[in-house]
Amino acid sequence: MSSRWNHQIDPALVELFQELASDPRSSLLRVPIRRTGAIGSIKEVSPRGANLMAAERELLEVFRHEVRDLLLEACRRELYGLSGLQLSRWRSFDARVHVAPEKDWLGRVSRTLDDVPEEIEAGGALNLLSACVVNPGDKSPKVSQFAGAAQRVLFDDRARIYAALELLSEESPRAAMSLLNGVLDDKPERGLSSYCWQNLGVSQHRMGDISAALKSYEQASLLGDARPGPLLSAFSAALAVEDDMRAKHFSAELEDQMGAEHPGLAEEIQLLRQVTCSEATEIKVMRKDTFIRIEDRLGIIGRRIGNALIE
Amino acid sequence: MCPIEPPSDPRFDALLFDPHEGPREVLPRLVEGDPLQLIERCARHLTSEALLLDLERLHARSLALIARHLPEALVEDVSDWIAERVSEAASQLVDEELYEDRLGFPLSGTVDPRSEILVGALGIEPAMTREISVSFHRLPIRDRRTFWRAVVSGESLSGITEESGETRDHVIEGLRRVIRSLSLTGLRERDAGSDEFENEGQETS
Numbered sequence: 270m271s272s273r274w275n276h277q278i279d280p281a282l283v284e285l286f287q288e289l290a291s292d293p294r295s296s297l298l299r300v301p302i303r304r305t306g307a308i309g310s311i312k313e314v315s316p317r318g319a320n321l322m323a324a325e326r327e328l329l330e331v332f333r334h335e336v337r338d339l340l341l342e343a344c345r346r347e348l349y350g351l352s353g354l355q356l357s358r359w360r361s362f363d364a365r366v367h368v369a370p371e372k373d374w375l376g377r378v379s380r381t382l383d384d385v386p387e388e389i390e391a392g393g394a395l396n397l398l399s400a401c402v403v404n405p406g407d408k409s410p411k412v413s414q415f416a417g418a419a420q421r422v423l424f425d426d427r428a429r430i431y432a433a434l435e436l437l438s439e440e441s442p443r444a445a446m447s448l449l450n451g452v453l454d455d456k457p458e459r460g461l462s463s464y465c466w467q468n469l470g471v472s473q474h475r476m477g478d479i480s481a482a483l484k485s486y487e488q489a490s491l492l493g494d495a496r497p498g499p500l501l502s503a504f505s506a507a508l509a510v511e512d513d514m515r516a517k518h519f520s521a522e523l524e525d526q527m528g529a530e531h532p533g534l535a536e537e538i539q540l541l542r543q544v545t546c547s548e549a550t551e552i553k554v555m556r557k558d559t560f561i562r563i564e565d566r567l568g569i570i571g572r573r574i575g576n577a578l579i580e
Numbered sequence: 581m582c583p584i585e586p587p588s589d590p591r592f593d594a595l596l597f598d599p600h601e602g603p604r605e606v607l608p609r610l611v612e613g614d615p616l617q618l619i620e621r622c623a624r625h626l627t628s629e630a631l632l633l634d635l636e637r638l639h640a641r642s643l644a645l646i647a648r649h650l651p652e653a654l655v656e657d658v659s660d661w662i663a664e665r666v667s668e669a670a671s672q673l674v675d676e677e678l679y680e681d682r683l684g685f686p687l688s689g690t691v692d693p694r695s696e697i698l699v700g701a702l703g704i705e706p707a708m709t710r711e712i713s714v715s716f717h718r719l720p721i722r723d724r725r726t727f728w729r730a731v732v733s734g735e736s737l738s739g740i741t742e743e744s745g746e747t748r749d750h751v752i753e754g755l756r757r758v759i760r761s762l763s764l765t766g767l768r769e770r771d772a773g774s775d776e777f778e779n780e781g782q783e784t785s
Contacts, residue, residue: 278701279737282730285756286702295763296712298703321611323636327644328603334672335648384602424679455682458718 332385333423336394339378340419343401344431346374347412351438353547355471355502355540359533361495362526371405378402394418411435426457430464442472463493470502471544479509479552487515490522497527497534501541504571505578509548509556513563520571529569538577545578553579592616592658595650603647610643616662618642625666627733630724632697632713633673641669674717681714701731702759715765723758730755 290298348356349368360366369377378398385395397410397418412435416428433448449465449472457465470485483506489499504519527534545553560575567575594615610616622638625631645665646653653661687710695709704712716724726744729735730751741748 278734279730281737281752282755285752285759289756289760289763290703292760292764295760296704296708296765297759297763299705300699300703320640321608323640324607324611324643324647325604327637327640328607328647330641330672330676331603331644331648386604423676424683425675 329388332389335381336391337419337423340415341427343415344412348434353438354434355498355544357498359497362497375402391422394422426452426461442475446472459492463489467499479506482506497537501537505541508559509552511555511559520567523570524568538574595653597650606647606650621666630728631670632716638669642666645669678714681710712762712765715762726754727758
């Protein structure tokens with residue numbers, strides 16, 4: 270590697286390094302830095318580019334990503350068929366999740382199965398995908414099977430979240446919470462954190478702890494400001510715990526971000542109703558009382574959601 | 581899908597698609613002489629997105645993705661399509677690094693240019709560079725770019741201040757936040773206060 274470092278760090282920056290390095294916990298300046306001629310662009314540092322062997326090695330990684338992504342897509346396709354989940358088709362307020370038609374999906378799986386090199390040691394994963402292609406009408410493998418296989422090919426936080434969603438659908442909210450908390454402990458990126466919090470909320474809701482669910486939904490909406498699901502859930506939970514102020518806040522947020530003409534609103538309300546339908550009677554009563562009390566201070570979306578939930 | 585046809589620019593001849601060829605057969609002509617000028621595209625991507633990735637690795641991964649997805653290239657926007665593959669390659673590498681770090685995979689024995697940058701510029705021990713690189717890639721792109729300009733490219737603070745229209749104190753404060761966050765990577769206290777640095781991230785579905 271030929272380093273050709275031509276620049277000089279700004280002296281003010283060196284002072285900043287020294288100041289920050291005085292914190293005993295800091296990992297700065299543990300080895301000598303190069304103050305002059307210290308830094309060059311990465312391009313200058315490494316001008317040769319890749320050789321064929323390196324590219325062939327990376328091709329194996331590309332196939333691993335491909336197999337893993339197909340398995341994760343298989344998880345999502347299965348999850349959309351399960352009941353009791355708040356599995357929105359709206360990835361954001363203005364973008365619908367694209368779900369490929371069955372034929373396209375199977376075509377991609379077939380192509381991967383045909384092309385994947387033997388060096389990819391993913392026999393179990395390939396068998397699962399192969400079963401989808403060979404017997405498309407048969408009972409599909411479970412989400413947890415697809416997710417487990419995906420994890421073995423290439424680690425990804427989404428696999429554990431999908432397995433948790435299946436547990437939720439199977440009325441095992443405690444086990445789902447355990448998985449979701451495990452993902453959150455690993456500090457996933459912001460969008461995934463939001464998704465975990467939202468489904469933690471659904472799990473808590475399922476277990477009757479609406480106050481905890483409200484906090485989780487609120488956290489989900491703070492982290493995932495592009496998805497409508499957490500806001501709808503937070504509004505519903507705020508009504509159920511008689512928190513007028515929060516209910517009005519979430520209603521106003523929905524009004525601002527979603528708008529009454531949003532093409533996914535009816536679908537989101539339907540998903541929310543699926544989550545609330547198994548609630549205890551007293552929770553339904555409290556939500557109804559709160560809604561009636563504050564209805565005239567809500568916007569059109571808040572009123573529409575509230576009316577749908579108390580039907 | 582539309583098989584690629586030779587555009588007027590002969591550089592793209594390497595992308596001529598033959599349905600009988602697999603990606604391994606395509607790779608040699610993409611590598612030889614770098615006809616797609618991919619190494620420059622990768623270097624530009626690293627700079628524009630302020631990513632601390634190994635350029636050679638990014639180049640190799642981009643080549644592999646292009647070879648694998650060649651049948652999907654559309655003749656009218658070949659350049660954009662190549663740029664998308666480079667971006668996809670970078671995302672894959674950033675994700676892989678995150679999971680390798682989390683799962684405690686041993687560090688590669690080969691010398692990594694970005695290690696040299698982090699060690700040479702910040703005085704960070706080589707063993708910590710992957711963890712710090714993971715933290716860096718989770719910073720908002722605005723903060724990453726400022727760091728890149730000041731530390732990686734070695735631009736003067738006055739130049740950055742002038743171009744950004746911000747005050748010098750503001751620029752230094754931003755850099756202080758970023759560098760402090762990187763220098764405390766892995767500490768519980770830093771984790772608790774790091775939310776403001778986290779990226780928007782990808783969607784779950």
